[in-house]
Amino acid sequence: MTLTLPTRTTHVLLDLDGTLTDSAPGIVASLRTGFADAGFAVPADDVLRTFVGPPLGASMAGVGLTGADAAAAIAAYRRDFEARGMFDNSVFPGIPEALTELRQAGLTLLVATAKPEHYARQIVEHFGLDTYLTGGLDGVYGANPEAFTEVEGKEVVVERALAGAVALGADATQVVMVGDREHDVHAAAHHGVPTVGVAWGYGGPGELEAAGAAAIARTPGELRKLLTS
Numbered sequence: 621m622t623l624t625l626p627t628r629t630t631h632v633l634l635d636l637d638g639t640l641t642d643s644a645p646g647i648v649a650s651l652r653t654g655f656a657d658a659g660f661a662v663p664a665d666d667v668l669r670t671f672v673g674p675p676l677g678a679s680m681a682g683v684g685l686t687g688a689d690a691a692a693a694i695a696a697y698r699r700d701f702e703a704r705g706m707f708d709n710s711v712f713p714g715i716p717e718a719l720t721e722l723r724q725a726g727l728t729l730l731v732a733t734a735k736p737e738h739y740a741r742q743i744v745e746h747f748g749l750d751t752y753l754t755g756g757l758d759g760v761y762g763a764n765p766e767a768f769t770e771v772e773g774k775e776v777v778v779e780r781a782l783a784g785a786v787a788l789g790a791d792a793t794q795v796v797m798v799g800d801r802e803h804d805v806h807a808a809a810h811h812g813v814p815t816v817g818v819a820w821g822y823g824g825p826g827e828l829e830a831a832g833a834a835a836i837a838r839t840p841g842e843l844r845k846l847l848t849s
Contacts, residue, residue: 623814635799638821646708654697714840737762
């Protein structure tokens with residue numbers, strides 16, 4: 621079932637990778653190193669690119685690594701990511717302007733990402749995105765770094781971010797998720813929150829529509845219009 625956008629949106633939960641930032645270069649490079657250092661065959665780059673956004677455990681399972689093998693590959697990836705991959709990243713063009721206009725329109729902005737929270741906060745701060753968030757870095761909700769499952773990777777994050785929005789005065793029926801992958805749509809829908817999908821991220825053709833996104837924004841300018849119209 622596709623959820624519809626509220627008549628008036630007041631609070632927005634923003635995905636990070638593929639929505640606010642183009643993080644694929646650093647993530648893919650660190651994944652290559654991580655797989656090799658852990659002693660596993662390195663998947664092709666087009667496969668590694670699908671890792672950007674979803675919880676790592678779910679992506680590892682998709683290439684046949686679970687349990688201790690997945691944990692070893694993730695640990696090796698994170699070593700490289702912390703050393704060099706984290707900031708091989710950039711803010712998508714038009715995002716600062718869109719966020720500025722959303723704040724000027726009175727919307728409360730928070731980040732809800734499957735990325736471990738301590739990484740997400742460093743990235744948000746590095747690129748100055750915290751200046752657009754209510755509460756600054758306290759408005760960044762990320763995953764427990766030890767959580768390798770789909771549920772703990774995103775649905776729990778959305779639950780926490782939604783609770784944070786409600787604590788800031790949100791009516792839960794006026795909250796919208798913004799993301800680029802199907803797991804954003806599914807995790808938000810689990811809590812009754814509709815999603816605006818963004819077409820500039822890492823989702824495959826038709827992925828967001830098939831997942832039940834309430835609307836698709838082709839540009840950051842379209843995203844602003846969808847959330848304020």
